[in-house]
Every structure is written in structure tokens, then in C-alpha cells.
Amino acid sequence: MLSEGSSFMKGMALGGIFCLVLALLGSFTPGMQSSPEDQHHHHHIKAPSTDELQRLSEPQMVELTKKVRVYCVVMVQPKVLVYWATAKDTWSKHCDQAVFYSSESTKALEAVDLNEKDEWARLRKALKHAYDNAGDLRWFFVARPTTFAIIENLKYLLLVKDPNEPFYIGHTVKSGELEYVEYDSGIVLSYEALERLVKVFKDEEKCPERGRALWKLSEEKQLAVCLKYTGVFAENGEDVHGKGLFNGKSVSSLIEESMVKNPQDVVEGCCSDLAVTFGGMSPSQMQVMMFGVYRLRPYGHDFHDSLILLPPEGSDND
């Protein structure tokens, strides 16, 4: 009996030590213990309410509309050219500036050639380039070409936020201790957050270009880790009702899910009226989205929104 008990204890001790060793080797865990300071930061970012906006004067509103301008970072690959072409022809036209960053050069479409196969290294280079070329744009939106974004709704979300504060927004996911923004639903960074990020890129210890871990973290997690070192935390973008604005799935997927979960109230229970992103969209779906978002509407429903955003010049599908 005693020998069995002691075998058990020995096994437990060994198992525990083994796990600790793996953890130490494999991740940044030791530095990532949540400290009391982390408790006071916000996990959710809500769109402004009508009251909030009504309190602003007309000139204030105009000023804010002018300042909330978005630089879109679209990460493309030549092997999926049709996605690239579609993003270029659809939602990205509504960015104040949309720049396509490619893994390799191609004559087919204009892009910044990063000449980089590794996803994380590519993202780093793209973000650095965006930072260097931001001009007077203060908000950055990073997306894959399978994501459809409604930039007007992004601007609405960010309208009263100060880009000189660090913001890292999207659909947040928790993985163990790490809270990160899901790549497929789009990543939003304020100028301050990007500036801190670009600085920490230089720190090979905290934010290595090629991950040293036993198992590689995905680039969305790498990003969260690096940002966390600079004191920037992921925040979930929501509308005034608390509904998520960033979706990693397509509209049809979400509707299908809602038909199962809320059969009596499929549309209400599905997605926000002011959703910013939908992921996993095919090129055809994106073309239909342009019509659904920017054109199709019932006559006589006027919204009297607090700000005015004009359609892009020379565009024929919105």
C-alpha cells in the first residue's frame, strides 16, 4: 500500500515538474503573470451612444469626422489573386488609404512587396511600413482579403476615441492567459499603439522576429504578446447594446447559427446593425455585400446620423 502511495506521489511530482519545464521552454509565461495593474484596463470598447454624440457641437463633430481617418493594411498573397482583386474593388475603397502588402512581388496587382514567407515577419514589416507612411492618418486597420469591412462603422466606433491613446481593438479571444484580437475579424490599432509596437519590434528578447518558442505562436497571438509588453491590451469592439462588431465568420454562417439559436428572432439575434467586419467571405459574397450594405434599403427610412461620410470617388459599386 505504502509503495503504491509513494509511487503516486513520485509520479505527481515528476509530472508537475515536467509540465513546468515545458511551459518555461515554450512560452513567455513567466513574464505574463497578470499583475494587479492589469485589472483596471477596459476589455470592451463601445460605440458612442446617441446622447454622447448629441452633446457634441456641430464644429466639434466636423472636426472629429475629419480626424478619424483610417489606413488599411491588407495582407495579400499572389496565389489567391481573386481575393486581392475583390478587396481592391470593394470595401477597401472606403479606407482613406488602402495599401496592399504582399508576400512576394507580382506584376498582376500593385502592392508593397515584403518578400517574406513567414507570416509574423510579414506582418511586422507591413506594420512598420504603415507606421512610416501613415502621413496624417491616425488609425490602422489590418485585414486579410477574406475579411469584408465597413469602414464607416469603424469610424463611428472610433469617433470619440483619441488615437494618441493606445488602442488595440477587434474581436477578442482568450487563450489561456493571453487575450488577443482575432485576425480574421480585423485588427484595429491606434497611432500610439502602433508606435509602441514599432519600438518593441527592436527588442529581440520581448518581441523576436522569428519566434523562439518550442511551438510557434500564430501571428495574431505574437502581436498580442508584443503589445502586452508595451502596456497595450486587446479590447472587444461592441455596439451600444453590447453586440460584437467584429465577426470572424461570414453573414451567411452567422445567420445559419442564429436560425438554430434564436429561431424566433433570427435577424435581431444575429449581428449588429453597425457591424464593422465579417470574415471568411468569398469574392462573390463581397460583391453582393457592397450592394447589400451601400445600396439596398427601404425607401423612407432616414437615420439622421450625427456625421456624414461621403462615398468614394470614381467607384461604381457603392
Next chain:
Amino acid sequence: MGMGITRSHVFFVTGLCVGFLYMHYIVYSDPSTAEPAFFPLGHTSSPKNILFDKNESTLSQNVRVLCWIMTGPRNLESRAKHIRATWAKRCNKILYMSSVETDFPTVGLNVSEGRDQLYWKTIRAFQYIYQHHQNDYDWFLKADDDTFVVIENLRHILSKQDPKKPVYFGRRFAPFVHQGYMSGGAGYVLSKEALKRFIEGFDKGKCTHFSTIEDMALGKCMETMNVEPGDSRDVKGRQTFHPYPPDKYLIKQQPRKRPWYLIYDHYKPREVSGPECCSDHAVSFHYIYPVQMYMLDYFTYHLRPYGYKYRYNPDVTTTEVESNNTTTVSD
């Protein structure tokens, strides 16, 4: 047996697993992080930011539309249910026409089911409507149980028309009937006078069940009874009624001759594929199954770009529209 696995070994391995898992839990859990706030879906939404124009609510009073859906027992759960959950409530009156009366509720017509019964169903449906509702409504819309309709946009078109005139609207097709006929799938709407003449046609034997092709046969009766086929296109000449889903028309394709699904059209399309196919104030799409029905409902009535100044505004005078056009008006 001497070299086999002893009980000690079993305990050791169990301990190994327990120790590992326990450590894993300790290292990777973070009980201090609060869960994101959960808003139950039954949460009542705050008053929406919609201010209906005086136009819109009076439109509903002045342009009274009775909608009837061509359906059957097999499709109530799979299709009609989703129409009931979405656009049907925007009609002034909704009727579901079937061969059997049920609590759905459906009206039971004296017909059987089947593709070849569709024109009988249509005749009986209009006769029922004429008998029970002819005085209460101005316009009478027929739709299939896979048609999505935006009633406000229908009212907008009809508000400029006189229901006492013999006229009907829909997606005008050219073949088979000299003055053309309206596509059944895309839905068509008869004025009060047109309905009266349709009923009269059958009463007097001027119209008969000469074909099972519902839309074409009705179109022939309309012609016989001197009911005019109206033009439902918007002020930019774009179609409002569509016999196919939006992706059929919107997805840009290589320029070529008119594709087969546009060959029946009476009016020449502005473009063969792409966004000029369809009016911003589209009235209908067809072959819309439940998921797409809710999607279109979401796109039409919910999802929108905040603050966006839409390019198309039919209330602006025509001269202004022409000068604002960035695309050339082809014909």
C-alpha cells in the same frame, strides 16, 4: 508475470498525469480576469435611431397593399414560415394561399398541389381576394414562397400610380404575349381595377385556363382585358423586380451578349452584369431560401454604413440626378 506492469507502476503513471494536469491548470489559468459582460438576447433594444419621414407612415395608409403568397402544405415549415418571420408583416394584409386551410394560417383554395396547378391556384386566389377584400386595399401583390419583397419600395413605386386605372407592375418579360407579361417568381402587383378586370375576364369567359404557365397566362388575360403592363424601373432605369437572387446580377462578369436569364427582359439592361442591374430601392428577389431570406432582411432593414450619404436619391429632380451621375446612362 514477474516483469509485467505492477500496481505501483499504474499509480506512478496516474500520479504523473495528475501532476502534469494540475501544474498546467496552475500555470495557464487566470481567474482574475473578468468575463466579458453578457447581454441577453432578449434585451430590449433602445429606441432605434430611425426617424421615419412623414412620407413613410402616411404611405402605408394611402397605398394599401394586400400580399398573397403562393404556397402549399409541404412548404409551410420550410419556406412560408420564414416569410412570415420577415417581410410579410410589412404588408397591410398578408394571405397564405394553399390547397388546405390550416392554423398557419393558410387559406384553403379549391385546388390540388403541383406545378401544373399554379394557374388554377392563382385564379382561385384572386377570386377569393376579390370576394373578401376588394374594397379594403388598393393594390394586390402575388409572390412565391421563395420571393423576398421590400414592401416600402413597392409602395414608393405605387404611390405615383392610380389604383383605379387598369395597370399591373412586375418584371416585364417580352415573349409569348404581345404586350409582354410579368415574371411570376419576381412577384407582380395588380391595381384594384386590374383585379376587377381579371375576375370579370373569368366570369365572362374572356379569360380561361388555357395554360398551366401561371405568369404568362395571367399576362395574356391582362392583355385581353386591356390592363396595361407598367414600367417598374427606377428613375435611373434600373430594375426593381428580380426573378433571380442578387448574386446572379451583381457579380461582374466578362462583357458578352445578354445571358439567358436576361433574354426574356422587355427592357434592355443598362449593363449585362454588375451593380447597375438593380435599383437601390429594389422591390423583389426570387429563389431566396431561408438563410438568404434572413440575410436580405438583415441587409435591407438592419445593417447599414453609419453616416453614409447614399449616391442614389430618387427624390432629387431628374436634372440634378443626371449631373450627379458618375456613370454614363447607356441605352
